[in-house]
Amino acid sequence: MTTSTSSTAQYRSDVCIVGNGAIAKTAALGFAQAGHSVTLLVPSSTQDGGAGSGGERPWDVRVYALNHTARALLASLKVWDALDAARVAPVDAMAVHGDGKQGGNLGFDAFGAHTGALAWIVEDSNLNSALDAALKFAHKVEIVKGCGARLACSPEGATVVLDDGRRIDAGLVVGADGRDSWVRGQCDIGIDYRTYHQKAIVTNFSCEKPHHGVAHQWFTCSDGIIALLPLPGKRVSLVWSAPETLAATLMEESLGELAVRLCEYADEALGTLRPLQPEAVKAVPLALVRPHALTAPHVALVGDAAHAIHPLAGHGMNLGFGDIVDLLRVVAEREDHREPGDERVLARYARARKEDVFIMQLATDGLERLFSTNLEPLRIARNLGLDLLDKLPFIKRRLMAHAIGQ
Numbered sequence: 001m002t003t004s005t006s007s008t009a010q011y012r013s014d015v016c017i018v019g020n021g022a023i024a025k026t027a028a029l030g031f032a033q034a035g036h037s038v039t040l041l042v043p044s045s046t047q048d049g050g051a052g053s054g055g056e057r058p059w060d061v062r063v064y065a066l067n068h069t070a071r072a073l074l075a076s077l078k079v080w081d082a083l084d085a086a087r088v089a090p091v092d093a094m095a096v097h098g099d100g101k102q103g104g105n106l107g108f109d110a111f112g113a114h115t116g117a118l119a120w121i122v123e124d125s126n127l128n129s130a131l132d133a134a135l136k137f138a139h140k141v142e143i144v145k146g147c148g149a150r151l152a153c154s155p156e157g158a159t160v161v162l163d164d165g166r167r168i169d170a171g172l173v174v175g176a177d178g179r180d181s182w183v184r185g186q187c188d189i190g191i192d193y194r195t196y197h198q199k200a201i202v203t204n205f206s207c208e209k210p211h212h213g214v215a216h217q218w219f220t221c222s223d224g225i226i227a228l229l230p231l232p233g234k235r236v237s238l239v240w241s242a243p244e245t246l247a248a249t250l251m252e253e254s255l256g257e258l259a260v261r262l263c264e265y266a267d268e269a270l271g272t273l274r275p276l277q278p279e280a281v282k283a284v285p286l287a288l289v290r291p292h293a294l295t296a297p298h299v300a301l302v303g304d305a306a307h308a309i310h311p312l313a314g315h316g317m318n319l320g321f322g323d324i325v326d327l328l329r330v331v332a333e334r335e336d337h338r339e340p341g342d343e344r345v346l347a348r349y350a351r352a353r354k355e356d357v358f359i360m361q362l363a364t365d366g367l368e369r370l371f372s373t374n375l376e377p378l379r380i381a382r383n384l385g386l387d388l389l390d391k392l393p394f395i396k397r398r399l400m401a402h403a404i405g406q
Helices: 022-033 068-076 124-136 182-186 244-252 255-270 316-332 343-372 376-390 393-404
Strands: 002-004 010-018 038-042 063-066 089-091 093-097 105-109 119-123 141-145 148-154 157-162 167-175 191-207 214-219 225-231 235-243 273-275 281-291 299-301
Touching (some): 010 141, 010 157, 022 124, 022 316, 063 068, 063 124, 063 225, 063 316, 068 316, 089 225, 119 225, 148 182, 182 299, 214 255, 225 255, 235 244, 255 273, 299 343, 316 343
Parallel strands (some): 010 038, 010 167, 038 141, 093 214
Antiparallel strands (some): 063 119, 089 119, 093 105, 157 167, 191 235, 191 281, 214 225, 225 235
16 A cells, blocks of 8 residues: 655556545455555545554444444455454344334344344444555555545546646546545436434443343434444443434533433333443434436445435445445456446446345335324334234344345
């Protein structure tokens, strides 16, 4: 790996990846290990990755529930085993609770799914540290710091022009630059956008009782959707998708007061919750983003640039890893006379992702709409539906297989 900031340089590679998150870094490693030269364009303000200072690091409030598809991809890139395993928690079961005193219940477990774990909870910082370490040894990856000003395409390929005049020429540009993707905008790809009028409140707590690897989720209707995910030891990570007014109140309160609020839901399963030290909390606006296309001439979108969904299923990051798996596969399987950015190759990528993305968008958006409607007949019906589904093992296994990426 090399890093460049020269204002007079011109770069040429097989693939240019725009972005600085875990999806962009994973895509860069994937293409490099497949034998392609890669330019990774990251913001100028990006800090070089490091191991960090001694002593135990604070627990990151941003975590991912990575499924089997994500784990297999990271393992193939020699990244999974580079994670700090002491900070990774397997999810052995999931308990879904309906709203109201007579709320329905739905349970999933690894035994029923015939697998060792449903998912693994990994901190954003842990994942990115492992990816940064792998990139340092990636000989075919050049990291360029800068800001894109223009993206131009021709029959021969694509050119990213930076705001200081530098150019990156590539046969394929991969937009891995998030929900507000600059690459997507440069390609004039329109989007369908719908705000959920919610914010995801994320923080961590210690719990009085052991969580036994169980992820809990409560659909509360008026208060939104609350998830408590297992962390190593007697710790849990909160993702509370709260209506904006409630979210503003939660952000004004102390984490101790937030823990008291959560007792209504979590006390029986987890006991008293206490904020981890040092205290940290973030609020992330939630929206559904559906781009009208996943590709443009010599351009492919991955991750949140290609689809942003509600976090209630915890699969936004997994969809991004699925994008990388399918993009790497169609590029590897292309005919000898086709380049990675060939129109037909990219069309195969778009077809490969269509069903998986559509199903996850439909499921997460539909569930959010269903459980945010405060009508008593609908409340009764959805709670009965949870109880009924819990008694249908065949359908549960099919749902679990899709969710965990098997």
